[in-house]
Amino acid sequence: MAKESIKQRWLLTIISSVTAIGGLLFGYDTGVISGAILYIQEQYPISTMQKELIVGILSLGAIFGALFGGPLCDWIGRKKTVLIASICFLVSAIILACVKSINEIIILRFVIGISIGISSTTSPLYIAELAPRYARGALVSINQLAITIGILASYLIGLLFVESQSWRIMFVLAAIPASIQFIIMCFFPESPRHLTNIGKKTKALTILEKFRGSRRDAELEVEHIEKMIDQNQKTQWSELLSKAIRPALIAGIGITLIQQITGINTIIYYAPTIFKLAGVTENRNALIATIGVGTINVLTTFIAIFLLDKVGRKPLLYFGLGGMIFSLIALSIGFHQKTPEIYSEIICNATLMLYIASFAYSLGPISWLLNSEIYPLHIRGKAMGLATCFNWLSNFIITSTFLNLINIMGKSGTFLLYAFFGMIGLYFIKKKVPETKAKSLEEIEDCWKR
Numbered sequence: 001m002a003k004e005s006i007k008q009r010w011l012l013t014i015i016s017s018v019t020a021i022g023g024l025l026f027g028y029d030t031g032v033i034s035g036a037i038l039y040i041q042e043q044y045p046i047s048t049m050q051k052e053l054i055v056g057i058l059s060l061g062a063i064f065g066a067l068f069g070g071p072l073c074d075w076i077g078r079k080k081t082v083l084i085a086s087i088c089f090l091v092s093a094i095i096l097a098c099v100k101s102i103n104e105i106i107i108l109r110f111v112i113g114i115s116i117g118i119s120s121t122t123s124p125l126y127i128a129e130l131a132p133r134y135a136r137g138a139l140v141s142i143n144q145l146a147i148t149i150g151i152l153a154s155y156l157i158g159l160l161f162v163e164s165q166s167w168r169i170m171f172v173l174a175a176i177p178a179s180i181q182f183i184i185m186c187f188f189p190e191s192p193r194h195l196t197n198i199g200k201k202t203k204a205l206t207i208l209e210k211f212r213g214s215r216r217d218a219e220l221e222v223e224h225i226e227k228m229i230d231q232n233q234k235t236q237w238s239e240l241l242s243k244a245i246r247p248a249l250i251a252g253i254g255i256t257l258i259q260q261i262t263g264i265n266t267i268i269y270y271a272p273t274i275f276k277l278a279g280v281t282e283n284r285n286a287l288i289a290t291i292g293v294g295t296i297n298v299l300t301t302f303i304a305i306f307l308l309d310k311v312g313r314k315p316l317l318y319f320g321l322g323g324m325i326f327s328l329i330a331l332s333i334g335f336h337q338k339t340p341e342i343y344s345e346i347i348c349n350a351t352l353m354l355y356i357a358s359f360a361y362s363l364g365p366i367s368w369l370l371n372s373e374i375y376p377l378h379i380r381g382k383a384m385g386l387a388t389c390f391n392w393l394s395n396f397i398i399t400s401t402f403l404n405l406i407n408i409m410g411k412s413g414t415f416l417l418y419a420f421f422g423m424i425g426l427y428f429i430k431k432k433v434p435e436t437k438a439k440s441l442e443e444i445e446d447c448w449k450r
Contacts, residue, residue, distance in 0.1 A: 003213050004132060012211055015188055016127045016139040019082060020146035021181035022119030025089050025174055027150020029112050030058060031268070032170055035158025039165035044102050053106050059396040061113020062120070063389050069118030070385015074378075078126035078191040081118060086185065088115035089178035097172035120368075121388045125380065128372035129191040132212060133440045137308030137365075140372055144365035145301045151268060152294035159291065193441070196225045197377055221440070228377060228442045239379060240386060248448050251432045252371045252387040258425035259367040260394035262324055263418035264359050266402040267293065267352060274348065289349060293356050300360035312437040313366050317429050320362020321422055327355035328419035336412035367391070373436045376445045 004012070033055055040046065040054070073081040088111060096108045124143050131139040157170055192204035201222060208218035240249055267274070307316060334347035375383040405414045436444050 004135075004211065005213070008211055008213075009135070012131060012135065012139060013142070015130065016142045017146075018181055018184045018188070019123050019126055020143040021177045022082060022085055022089075022123040023143040023146035024150040024153075024177055026116045026120055027147040027152075028154045028174055028177075029089075029116060029150075031151040031154030032157060032174075033058070033109075035154070035161065036167040036170050039161070039167040039170075040102075040105065042165060043167075046102055050102050050106070054102070054109055056396065056400060057106055057110045058113040058116065059392050059399075061110040061115075062117035062392040063113075063396070065114035065117020065119075066121050066385050066388035066392060067117070068114070068385070069121040070381040070383070070388070072118070072381070073122045073125060073194075073385075074381035077194050078122055078129065078381075079185065079188060080190075081122045082126060083182060083185055085115050085119040085122065086178050086182040088112075088118070090175050090182060093172055093175040093178060097168040117388065117392060120391070121381070121385045124368045124372040125384050126191055128369070129193040129441065130189075130211065133438055134309055136373070137313070137369055137437065138305045140369045141301065141305045141308055141365040144360075144368055145298070145305065148294070148297040148301050148360065148364070152291070152298050155291045155294045159288075192222070193225055193377055196222060197229055201226065224440060224442045225377065228445055237382060240383060244448065245376065245379065245383065247432075248374045248376075249383055249386070251434065252374055252383065253390045254428050254432055255363075255367045255370055256387050256391045257394050258321070258421070258428060259363045260391060260398050261418070261421040262321070262359075262363070262425060263328070263398065263402075263415070263421075264363070265395050265399050266418075267356060270399075270402060274352065292349075293352055296353050297356050297360050297364075300357040301365065303361040304365045307361070308365070308369070309437060312435050313370060314429065314433065314435050316362045317366055317433070318426065320358045320366075321426055321429070323358030324355050324363070325419045325422040325426075327351045327358065328415045328422065331355070332412045332415040332419065335410075335415065370433065370436065373441060373444050374434065374448075376448075377441070 037051060037054060041051065046054075069081060069085070072084070092108050092111045092115065096105065096112075099105050099108065124140050127140045127143060128136055157173065161167070161170055189207040189210075190203075192207045195201075195204035195207070204225075205218055205222050208221055209215055212218045212221065239245060304316065328351075331348065331351040334351065371384050371387045402414070405417070409417065434444070434447060439447075
């Protein structure tokens with residue numbers, strides 16, 4: 001196979017980066033509420049239940065968005081679904097800046113959640129189906145990088161508006177990347193695999209020629225895609241439980257659950273709280289330490305982009321999840337031992353940094369990557385949507401039980417429980433998760449039939 005030219009590689013990187021703006025908005029909108037809620041409650045009378053709804057309703061919306069987004073991208077195409085998500089992000093951000101009641105905020109946060117669910121299902125899928133096999137890991141991981149940048153941006157924006165408390169501006173800022181994505185995305189092609197699946201082989205071939213090393217490579221790829229398509233295959237939800245699809249679905253949902261039940265979003269959402277539990281007394285210091293966590297999250301994701309297509313998915317999962325387990329056990333021991341305050345802060349900082357770094361080059365990007373790779377073409381959208389739904393459902397459960405777990409099991413016991421889940425995850429990855437490095441999507445699909 002001929003190598004893609006430098007121009008083609010840059011074009012694929014630009015397309016992946018613009019598509020990944022959905023990931024940026026995913027990260028920003030999930031993180032920005034932690035600062036905005038402090039300022040909203042200064043302006044409006046707000047009950048505890050309303051506060052929980054404003055924060056948590058996003059996850060509920062994302063569950064519905066994922067279930068809706070999967071079939072939608074199978075029906076109208078990957079590109080159009082990304083465009084619909086960007087319109088929803090844009091409109092909801094603008095309206096959210098003009099609301100006059102708490103109930104309106106709750107409704108619009110739900111709409112943003114739907115947008116996130118659709119985007120988190122479709123963006124990795126679109127990138128994976130356009131990318132060549134030897135660069136797919138790096139290109140899909142740009143979406144995870146964008147998520148981490150969005151989270152870090154939300155932390156920095158929260159710090160920036162400490163004095164003005166302008167929560168409306170914090171929300172409306174999301175309209176800028178959403179509008180950029182919509183405008184530029186209009187000029188991008190549809191997924192060639194979706195086009196082939198709906199019978200537009202010539203158009204798919206024309207698109208692939210622009211992104212492959214030679215015309216013959218593009219022709220072979222289209223032929224391989226066609227070979228894997230059975231026009232008589234069903235595409236109902238019930239097929240996801242069939243014997244042919246079940247192993248891939250178990251692997252995809254399993255890796256998604258492992259990503260969440262090892263506690264990543266308790267760290268992302270509750271980092272300032274965890275630092276205060278470790279003895280950091282000043283809010284500003286806790287926030288600065290949290291920004292440090294966000295920065296490490298961004299920087300270490302570049303390791304995944306560099307190594308995924310060289311080392312492979314499973315070795316990074318083993319090393320990354322192993323580092324997370326070690327960090328959680330060390331954090332548990334640190335909370336269990338009665339150490340001076342300064343040592344508690346050092347242990348907390350060091351273990352959280354190692355934890356987030358280990359996650360950022362392993363479970364963070366690879367969960368989304370594998371789910372965009374392992375399903376058969378004709379049902380890929382639905383399967384990806386279902387796996388994303390489980391991601392958000394487990395996210396909601398883990399984050400909503402974190403403080404209660406600390407009250408029941410203590411700080412040490414809670415993080416030890418997450419470490420135990422990580423050990424189960426290592427066994428699951430060894431037994432159920434395939435290595436997909438350097439394989440075409442059709443070769444991965446074919447491996448489940450053996």
